[in-house]
Amino acid sequence: xVHLLESGGGLVQPGGSLRLSCAxxxxxxxxxxxxxxxxxxxxxxxxxxxxxxxxxNTDYIDSVKGRFTISRDxxxxxxxxxMNSLRAEDxxxxxxxxxxxxxxxxxxxxxTVSS
Amino acid sequence: xxxMTQSPLSLxxxxxxxxxxxxxxNQSLIHSYGGxxxxxxxxxxxxxxxxLIYQISNRDSGVPDRFSGSxxxxxxxxxxxxxxxxxxxxxxxxxxxxxxxxxxxxxKVEIK
Numbered sequence: 236x237v238h239l240l241e242s243g244g245g246l247v248q249p250g251g252s253l254r255l256s257c258a259x260x261x262x263x264x265x266x267x268x269x270x271x272x273x274x275x276x277x278x279x280x281x282x283x284x285x286x287x288x289x290x291x292n293t294d295y296i297d298s299v300k301g302r303f304t305i306s307r308d309x310x311x312x313x314x315x316x317x318m319n320s321l322r323a324e325d326x327x328x329x330x331x332x333x334x335x336x337x338x339x340x341x342x343x344x345x346x347t348v349s350s
Numbered sequence: 351x352x353x354m355t356q357s358p359l360s361l362x363x364x365x366x367x368x369x370x371x372x373x374x375x376n377q378s379l380i381h382s383y384g385g386x387x388x389x390x391x392x393x394x395x396x397x398x399x400x401x402l403i404y405q406i407s408n409r410d411s412g413v414p415d416r417f418s419g420s421x422x423x424x425x426x427x428x429x430x431x432x433x434x435x436x437x438x439x440x441x442x443x444x445x446x447x448x449x450x451x452x453x454x455x456x457x458k459v460e461i462k
Binding site for chain 2: 274294296339340
């Protein structure tokens with residue numbers, strides 16, 4: 236059974252940083268691309284970033300380019316999202332998702348950007 | 351970005367009756383590889399989203415066969431043959447053909 240467990244969320248001031256992690260199990264992590272999706276309260280989900288299975292190709296939505304970095308450690312079956320220069324509009328639940336087509340989603344971790 | 355437009359946005363349904371949600375994209379979702387990457391996502395109240403259907407009409411593991419997807423090109427439909435109480439949720443169509451992936455506005459299915 237696929238299991239995705241996000242961690243690292245919390246309350247951070249505008250301009251601050253957070254690093255999210257996603258521990259994956261139940262599938263061959265190194266064989267698949269992975270994605271981060273966020274959902275602001277009451278809003279539509281938004282796929283923020285995706286990374287290829289080897290980690291050499293990444294994509295970002297325009298609003299996070301230059302501030303967020305996706306990475307992965309295939310030896311640890313773990314996906315990361317480094318978030319810098321956080322803004323109020325980054326407040327959301329962040330989900331880790333299996334594959335480039337969001338096959339499975341984790342339970343999410345809440346990121347709140349507020350002073 | 352590809353714009354996904356769903357209708358209706360609210361869908362009150364009687365238990366045991368069918369329901370249908372429409373989704374339209376402003377660009378073709380046929381990928382250069384030949385597939386059409388149109389998914390349907392279900393989000394029950396207070397839960398994480400879950401993919402129900404991928405590539406227009408393929409049900410994910412564990413999805414009841416009362417859910418079906420159809421369509422092609424830019425027009426797609428999700429149907430529930432007989433709505434059950436556990437189907438109360440927001441349903442999103444989502445395209446994964448073009449980056450960035452984009453979602454429809456969501457359709458809230460509720461019981462009359």
